[in-house]
Amino acid sequence: MKSELPILKLTNLGKKYANHWAVRNLNLNLYQGEIYGFLGRNGAGKTTTIRMIMDLIKPTTGTIQLFGQTDIVRKEMRLRQIGATIEYPGFYPNLTARENLYYNAKMFEVDVARIDETLEFMGLQKAANRVVKGYSLGMKQRLGLARALLHQPKLLILDEPTNGLDPSGIKEIRELIQQLRTEFHITVLVSSHILSEIEQLADRVGMIHQGMLTKEIVLADLQQHGKQYIEIKVNNPQSAIQTLAHSYRLHDTKIIDEQTVHLFGTFHQPAEINRHLHQAGFDVSHFTLRRESLEDHFLRITGGFES
Ligand SMILES: Nc1ncnc2c1ncn2[C@@H]1O[C@H](COP(=O)(O)OP(=O)(O)OP(=O)(O)O)[C@@H](O)[C@H]1O
Ligand SMILES: [Mg+2]
Numbered sequence: 001m002k003s004e005l006p007i008l009k010l011t012n013l014g015k016k017y018a019n020h021w022a023v024r025n026l027n028l029n030l031y032q033g034e035i036y037g038f039l040g041r042n043g044a045g046k047t048t049t050i051r052m053i054m055d056l057i058k059p060t061t062g063t064i065q066l067f068g069q070t071d072i073v074r075k076e077m078r079l080r081q082i083g084a085t086i087e088y089p090g091f092y093p094n095l096t097a098r099e100n101l102y103y104n105a106k107m108f109e110v111d112v113a114r115i116d117e118t119l120e121f122m123g124l125q126k127a128a129n130r131v132v133k134g135y136s137l138g139m140k141q142r143l144g145l146a147r148a149l150l151h152q153p154k155l156l157i158l159d160e161p162t163n164g165l166d167p168s169g170i171k172e173i174r175e176l177i178q179q180l181r182t183e184f185h186i187t188v189l190v191s192s193h194i195l196s197e198i199e200q201l202a203d204r205v206g207m208i209h210q211g212m213l214t215k216e217i218v219l220a221d222l223q224q225h226g227k228q229y230i231e232i233k234v235n236n237p238q239s240a241i242q243t244l245a246h247s248y249r250l251h252d253t254k255i256i257d258e259q260t261v262h263l264f265g266t267f268h269q270p271a272e273i274n275r276h277l278h279q280a281g282f283d284v285s286h287f288t289l290r291r292e293s294l295e296d297h298f299l300r301i302t303g304g305f306e307s
Pocket of ligand 1: 017021022023040041042043044045046047048049193
């Protein structure tokens with residue numbers, strides 16, 4: 001995958017509002033055929049990044065390359081080759097789904113036969129002649145996807161496509177995105193603040209936090225070699241960490257509560273650490289080697305969802 005040229009390349013992308021950087025020095029490559037999860041809590045900078053990609057706002061710094069091309073032909077390419085939904089998709093409420101899509105079909109010079117084809121693909125054929133103001137949130141999300149797909153884009157950018165959906169609605173959207181990739185080889189950038197959702201959908205996940213891409217993870221790698229840590233319950237975690245730090249290379253430590261601590265590092269002989277603590281006079285009531293899930297990983301990096 002990595003040997004190919006990226007179809008979307010963001011280099012040092014940044015957006016500053018007044019004196020606040022909504023997005024900072026963001027570098028991201030998206031490759032043909034992958035589903036890339038763009039994960040970050042509220043206000044992390046997901047929508048701002050997507051707006052810049054779609055040329056709805058101008059970057060303060062950096063460049064955006066699409067399909068290997070720089071800015072001059074970008075606008076034309078963007079309209080023709082990208083389909084996007086940004087935050088909650090808006091429609092003409094008093095028009096039917098079919099009528100709403102008709103305007104988009106005209107705009108993209110798409111054969112109107114695509115309207116029914118797309119509505120059918122999204123499972124909206126029965127509701128095609130109903131006015132959109134009577135649609136449920138899930139139906140609106142699906143109609144948003146239909147609109148993004150109408151002109152058969154190569155790249156689909158979905159900003160929180162499962163916003164407001166219940167678990168079965170989320171599953172439906174997830175399966176549709178996967179189907180689009182398998183059947184039509186569409187590349188997908190999908191943002192979310194819901195970890196479990198991205199974990200089940202994406203090939204790679206980029207974590208954005210306070211406008212910066214803090215980590216990229218290939219999910220298959222994480223499943224195989226998720227980060228190992230040792231969980232210890234001990235009478236004085238802070239001092240236990242200090243003691244261990246003299247003898248072991250700890251990559252990271254996290255105090256969970258007044259008696260629990262997580263130690264990150266490469267531990268060839270975990271039992272030795274346990275012995276070490278006992279010998280140093282600590283009361284260790286619990287000692288386990290664990291593997292970090294994507295959720296733990298994300299929370300450790302971003303400090304949780306709460307601001
Ligand atoms: N037009 C604007 N003017 C000023 N600040 C803005 C503007 N748009 C976004 N921001 C700020 O930029 C930051 C990133 O916002 P953004 O909407 O990109 O986050 P997000 O990751 O999409 O969040 P959410 O999950 O809530 O949709 C926030 O601090 C936000 O307040
Ligand atoms: Mg957003």
